[in-house]
Amino acid sequence: MNLELRLTKEQLEGLLALAKLFSEELEDRSRPPFPRASTLSALKEKLKAVLATQDGFPDIWNDSRVNAGLLCLTHEKTKIRNLPWQIATEERPLLAIAKSYRKGLSTYRPSAGFPLKVLVMVASPEGVTRLAYEEEELQLLRAFSPLMSQGLVQVHFTDDGSLENLEEKLEENKYHILHYSGHGSYREGKGTLALEDPITGRLQEATAEKFNQVLARVGQKGHRPGLVVLSACQTAQGIGAGDLSGVADTLMQGGVPAVIAMAASILDNCATLFAGKLYAELSTGYPLPAAFQEARLAVRNYELELDLAQQGLAPGQWLIPQLLLTENVAELVDENLPKEALDFKNDVKVIRGEKVLVDLRVRPANYVFVGRRREKRLALKQLKAGGSILLRGQGGVGKTAMAEHLAIRMLAGNQRVKVFTFSEKTPAAQSLLDQMKNYLTKEKKDFKVVAELALIPGQADQFFHLLGRVAEHCEPLFLFDNMESFQKKDEQTLAWVWHREKHEDVFQLMQILHQNTSFPLIITGRYPIAEFPVVEICNMNTAPFGDFFRKCHQLGFSELAKKMRRPDTVLKKAGEGEIPTFEEVARLLHNTFGGNYRALEYFDELYAQKGEEIFKTLGKLSDFASKLEGKDIKEGVLAQMSENLILEELLAFLDDQDKDTLFVLAQFNIPVLAMAIGMQRNSEDRTENLHKTVDLTLAELQPGVDGRERFYVTPLVRDWLRESAELAIMFDARLAGDYHRYVYDNDLEEDWVAELSEAFERYFSAHAVEELNEVGRRLCRFYYDIQQFRIALSYGLRTEKIAGEKTNEATCSILGIIFQIFGRLDTALSYLEKSLKIQQEIGGRQGEGATLNNLATTAHAKGDYDTALSYLEKSLKIQQEIGDRQGEGATLNNLATTAHAKGDYDTALSYLEKSLKIQQEIGD
Numbered sequence: 001m002n003l004e005l006r007l008t009k010e011q012l013e014g015l016l017a018l019a020k021l022f023s024e025e026l027e028d029r030s031r032p033p034f035p036r037a038s039t040l041s042a043l044k045e046k047l048k049a050v051l052a053t054q055d056g057f058p059d060i061w062n063d064s065r066v067n068a069g070l071l072c073l074t075h076e077k078t079k080i081r082n083l084p085w086q087i088a089t090e091e092r093p094l095l096a097i098a099k100s101y102r103k104g105l106s107t108y109r110p111s112a113g114f115p116l117k118v119l120v121m122v123a124s125p126e127g128v129t130r131l132a133y134e135e136e137e138l139q140l141l142r143a144f145s146p147l148m149s150q151g152l153v154q155v156h157f158t159d160d161g162s163l164e165n166l167e168e169k170l171e172e173n174k175y176h177i178l179h180y181s182g183h184g185s186y187r188e189g190k191g192t193l194a195l196e197d198p199i200t201g202r203l204q205e206a207t208a209e210k211f212n213q214v215l216a217r218v219g220q221k222g223h224r225p226g227l228v229v230l231s232a233c234q235t236a237q238g239i240g241a242g243d244l245s246g247v248a249d250t251l252m253q254g255g256v257p258a259v260i261a262m263a264a265s266i267l268d269n270c271a272t273l274f275a276g277k278l279y280a281e282l283s284t285g286y287p288l289p290a291a292f293q294e295a296r297l298a299v300r301n302y303e304l305e306l307d308l309a310q311q312g313l314a315p316g317q318w319l320i321p322q323l324l325l326t327e328n329v330a331e332l333v334d335e336n337l338p339k340e341a342l343d344f345k346n347d348v349k350v351i352r353g354e355k356v357l358v359d360l361r362v363r364p365a366n367y368v369f370v371g372r373r374r375e376k377r378l379a380l381k382q383l384k385a386g387g388s389i390l391l392r393g394q395g396g397v398g399k400t401a402m403a404e405h406l407a408i409r410m411l412a413g414n415q416r417v418k419v420f421t422f423s424e425k426t427p428a429a430q431s432l433l434d435q436m437k438n439y440l441t442k443e444k445k446d447f448k449v450v451a452e453l454a455l456i457p458g459q460a461d462q463f464f465h466l467l468g469r470v471a472e473h474c475e476p477l478f479l480f481d482n483m484e485s486f487q488k489k490d491e492q493t494l495a496w497v498w499h500r501e502k503h504e505d506v507f508q509l510m511q512i513l514h515q516n517t518s519f520p521l522i523i524t525g526r527y528p529i530a531e532f533p534v535v536e537i538c539n540m541n542t543a544p545f546g547d548f549f550r551k552c553h554q555l556g557f558s559e560l561a562k563k564m565r566r567p568d569t570v571l572k573k574a575g576e577g578e579i580p581t582f583e584e585v586a587r588l589l590h591n592t593f594g595g596n597y598r599a600l601e602y603f604d605e606l607y608a609q610k611g612e613e614i615f616k617t618l619g620k621l622s623d624f625a626s627k628l629e630g631k632d633i634k635e636g637v638l639a640q641m642s643e644n645l646i647l648e649e650l651l652a653f654l655d656d657q658d659k660d661t662l663f664v665l666a667q668f669n670i671p672v673l674a675m676a677i678g679m680q681r682n683s684e685d686r687t688e689n690l691h692k693t694v695d696l697t698l699a700e701l702q703p704g705v706d707g708r709e710r711f712y713v714t715p716l717v718r719d720w721l722r723e724s725a726e727l728a729i730m731f732d733a734r735l736a737g738d739y740h741r742y743v744y745d746n747d748l749e750e751d752w753v754a755e756l757s758e759a760f761e762r763y764f765s766a767h768a769v770e771e772l773n774e775v776g777r778r779l780c781r782f783y784y785d786i787q788q789f790r791i792a793l794s795y796g797l798r799t800e801k802i803a804g805e806k807t808n809e810a811t812c813s814i815l816g817i818i819f820q821i822f823g824r825l826d827t828a829l830s831y832l833e834k835s836l837k838i839q840q841e842i843g844g845r846q847g848e849g850a851t852l853n854n855l856a857t858t859a860h861a862k863g864d865y866d867t868a869l870s871y872l873e874k875s876l877k878i879q880q881e882i883g884d885r886q887g888e889g890a891t892l893n894n895l896a897t898t899a900h901a902k903g904d905y906d907t908a909l910s911y912l913e914k915s916l917k918i919q920q921e922i923g924d
Contacts, residue, residue: 123161396598
């Protein structure tokens with residue numbers, strides 16, 4: 001049903017004035033990002049009045065009482081389309097609202113069958129304020145994971161946030177949806193997206209036209225997605241039809257059938273909730289308009305659970321997403337077309353075309369390289385400049401896979417690149433010369449090189465000659481894998497040096513390449529190479545959970561995710577526990593194995609052997625955690641990993657102080673400054689010892705964005721150390737808490753929530769009441785403010801468990817409010833009364849007034865209006881005494897609400913008049 005909007009000048013001016021106020025309230029970061037109830041109510045009435053005057057709307061309205069349908073509002077002006085028309089039709093949940101500048105929409109026909117295929121592009125350029133891309137990708141993966149486990153959705157991510165890589169991915173597969181998450185803006189009549197430079201990762205601002213050009217080019221192959229979701233600020237803003245200014249407008253004008261864009265900045269948790277519900281509905285066969293409607297209503301229902309009315313606010317986040325159509329898009333997937341899984345032809349084609357990459361390693365059948373974006377940026381920048389990069393890290397962290405991927409990226413970007421590899425599998429340098437000779441004779445038919453080499457006696461000179469001849473045909477890229485096999489520990493210098501007695505020939509070739517040519521080198525190994533100190537080092541630290549989670553979906557035990565959802569699952573519930581989600585299982589594996597891919601692969605092999613035997617009676621996560629600690633799994637994986645970790649051999653290189661340093665470091669759960677070790681050891685500087693353990697890959701070094709070095713031990717090594725500790729460890733949990741709190745208090749943290757959480761756990765185990773009270777209050781308040789109520793409740797109750805009657809009044813107050821939200825009103829009253837008593841004892845008059853208001857809200861919810869009025873009158877008196885005019889006005893509003901609930905309308909009017917007078921006086 002299309003409805004062309006026809007507005008009078010008076011209607012237009014009135015709506016735009018209110019819409020401006022509505023938008024300002026959503027974007028004002030000095031207050032909660034929700035509109036005032038009065039603003040939204042006025043806007044709703046005006047929108048309803050306008051719709052009532054439109055030809056044909058009364059029939060649509062009546063029909064939508066019992067029939068599901070789509071109302072597509074059309075208007076040439078973007079500002080009119082972006083008005084929250086949905087608020088005017090919220091009484092009709094079956095009526096979905098879309099917008100368009102076209103008056104007539106043709107029917108969209110999908111070009112691909114099931115499963116639903118989604119390409120996700122997260123752009124997080126360096127220097128642009130935004131959540132880390134790892135968290136962005138994880139949030140989206142979390143939303144998709146239940147659908148992926150059922151085989152309903154396939155999700156792929158671009159390698160970075162660049163237009164170049166977006167085009168590569170879109171050319172390779174037919175995606176139903178392109179989901180862009182990043183920063184958008186609309187300034188001076190121009191919409192832009194903050195994308196990334198493919199090499200440096202720095203900001204590369206792209207206009208809407210450039211973004212559309214990519215979609216238009218792949219559209220010529222029939223690869224344009226039917227839906228583009230722009231999870232970015234202000235992407236729905238623009239001027240009007242035919243004016244290529246706003247991002248969404250430009251995509252529509254360029255022929256994208258359906259666009260979902262944001263009319264304002266949307267809260268991250270609301271955006272995640274919206275996306276999760278949207279894709280869940282689409283994957284199970286619901287038409288796009290119906291899925292969009294359900295996704296918006298899910299956000300509204302979430303907002304209704306918040307305590308907005310008490311603050312004079314109303315749900316508004318659900319009105320931000322806009323469904324914009326150029327075609328009548330119902331189904332994104334054609335169920336009559338053959339099922340077609342994602343096929344990553346490009347990488348496969350490159351690998352098959354390069355035999356050296358085929359022989360490099362074994363890959364799972366559905367293998368796709370994931371993540372490592374920061375490392376890729378550093379490495380590619382170095383390689384493109386003709387430099388060398390050392391991919392350094394412990395066994396099993398994916399160094400070889402990363403090297404292969406870098407080679408593929410170099411090959412994809414330049415057809416003249418030719419890869420030559422060398423590893424411990426072919427320890428003689430002659431193998432590298434043979435590769436080059438075979439390339440010249442077999443691929444380039446240059447047979448005279450054989451005769452030329454016969455006249456050159458020395459291997460190094462032959463290599464020089466081959467380099468010159470190879471360079472005539474291509475741009476060679478050399479990959480040296482697992483170079484730790486060619487190194488030894490020098491006991492005098494304590495450095496890792498080349499084992500020249502055994503491998504002088506290989507050393508000579510690497511030296512020639514590094515010092516005498518501009519050909520790029522990719523080197524992988526555990527240790528720095530002392531002879532090549534200027535080689536750029538890329539530390540391959542523990543894989544982020546988002547990457548690890550995607551790897552879990554590639555392996556065989558990912559079928560567990562589907563089995564966990566079956567009604568007849570063998571995973572029996574234990575007590576009142578609930579079967580954990582696949583993400584929770586993956587996170588436990590990540591914590592247990594420290595993000596080590598090789599250990600994960602060994603676990604996958606174990607699952608293949610034992611199947612569901614591993615997971616029987618898995619009713620809660622603690623069941624699985626205890627199983628992981630058992631001999632069959634944990635010790636089995638560690639035994640297989642011993643070859644990769646060579647821990648016994650490495651530990652022998654440490655003296656007693658080195659070992660003590662390593663064992664103390666292993667007690668910390670997150671990366672720490674060297675100061676953390678010093679605080680445990682009489683302020684000694686153990687930095688040199690820490691670097692020694694890092695060189696041995698027993699510990700990891702993580703340079704921060706602030707330039708400070710932070711150290712940590714991966715879980716696999718930590719567990720092994722606990723089994724084979726040679727020293728009695730003295731470790732003070734309270735001091736560890738003091739370290740984490742110091743880092744937080746002095747802004748030395750990279751992740752303040754992690755630091756404060758670690759401080760909490762240390763103080764909790766040490767029963768440090770005063771410190772726990774302060775840290776617990778901060779964490780409880782933080783999670784309450786972001787509406788993570790269950791986490792806030794956990795911190796509050798655990799604080800109370802140790803602090804008892806000494807629990808902070810603010811923590812008691814938050815606990816009371818959360819129990820009120822959860823409907824446990826008697827418990828809420830108990831905590832709020834505790835808070836009130838403490839406030840009265842310490843003379844916190846403002847806090848006392850706020851707590852009285854919260855007590856009144858709880859009593860009101862119980863239907864005890866007289867008690868609620870009593871609390872509010874006491875609160876009002878305090879606010880009048882301390883001169884809190886804004887609080888006084890809010891309390892008068894609450895008094896009016898309670899009086900109204902009692903049926904005392906005259907008293908309610910009196911309170912409202914007094915509140916209005918105060919608001920006029922203070923200009924609110």
